[in-house]
Amino acid sequence: MSAFWRFLKITVQEDFRSPVAELFAFLMALAPLTLYVSGPDYSSSFTDAQAFSYLSSALGLSAFLFLILIFKNVSFGLGSDLEKGVTASFLTFPLSRGKYLAAKLISGALLPFLMFMVFPLPVVFAFAPRFGNLGALFLYWGIVACGYLIIIGLMTLVALATKRGATSLIAGLALYFASEFASAFALFFALRGNKTAFYAVSLLNPSELWVSHYKMLGASLTVSSSVAYALTLASGIIGVALVLAAFLVFERVVQL
């Protein structure tokens, strides 16, 4: 086993030490059960809008749990290692900085994303036996991933810049809640005809675009599918750019 895989295994064991993995897997699988309380009937066939609406309701809580895992893993995994000097010790082994950060991000963000994709699905399909709109499912996963990539990138950059886990956590929380509040305000203005702020804020929170596109907030705010796709993609590109910037900063700037 190469040094990278060995280190990845250790990182995964650290990030998902018992009972973190079990607890989050259980909560993610349990979250769609809240649909039962809201009680709509999903026995009919689904259109795109219905499928998106259903997935937003069913997977919303699981997406938030996914975000909590990101907060925990990036701030307490990467940030804490940098803070305590463990990173410097690891880098004395045959492991490049890029591979070190890649392993941290795979364990801290990619694995939680896989958990979010897989674990809620049994209950999602149990509640909607005729749900066959896999395109909507992939779209929803993509929207969540694009939105959270920016948070991951920013948290990683802050962790590398400050070498403190707590600062990285605060930055992530601040960005998340700021985007939620900004979305609410931007929606207010968008409903009165000024969509510029709404589109700008949607880069941080692309799900709002699709909620408007499918007219889940009423017919007064319309967003075309091309605009929604373009801005979601732009959000993902910004997130990827931030993550790549974190790699560059770690390899060339950060002094351990």
Place this chain on the structure above:
Amino acid sequence: MRISYRYGLLLLVVALPLLLASLLPTYVAESGDLAAGAADVPLFVNGSTGMRAVVMSPVVANSSVDLDRYELLLYVNLTRFSGEAQFVLYNGSSLGWTLPRSSTGVLYAAANASPTRFGLGKAYIERGLVGGKAYEVAELNMSEHLVNATAVVYASEGASGTVYLSESQRTLPVSPLALPVSLVIMASGVVLAAAGLLAGRRGELPRSRGGSDREAAPSTSPAKPAAGFKAIVSPFCAGARRVSEKKWMKEEEEGERGLGASRACGAIP
């Protein structure tokens, strides 16, 4: 690949919500089966705005079902509809939907939400349109109640139809596959967890088979996470130790060979 009991545990915790979902009550009656006091009321033109239908119907629930899960369905079915129109369904003053415009044919309208809840999903309305029925759902837990619903169509050129009420027990339709699938996943989880525990216990046996067992014997607790810096770096240290041991053994062998050669040539007695 070493099996950890945690893989089994993960399967178990994922199967548990599915098992819970499969145990939730599902449909027990078709809508309309429990209808009592349903009223067929012809729609009538309400001035220049179009049609208006008012239904006031006392509905007595069937006492043989659980009233906590009762929901009221209001069906609106319009026929001979033409021109552009918008349809609004009211229940008292707390509920109203404006439905999409339609140019020809039969307009079916639907709405699905409790008037006491915030947030109405337009998607559900469209789903109802596909189903061809209009219904408004209200949760009821009374054995006898009076329903007052109003359906209004305005901006239409002419239409007719019926509005009627019915009542049914309706909950989420959980797939019948949920129970067997959850049981299969749980069984797989139990098997994996047991296998992992057994493998872990076997790994705890004392190393009595010589130094070469160091590679083959699994660690004492496969699922036990590495704790602290020492545990984190231990695999690297072990790797480095193995390399140095091999090097040392090689050197020792070469030394032995050298001694043997020296003995053979008589240099060393």
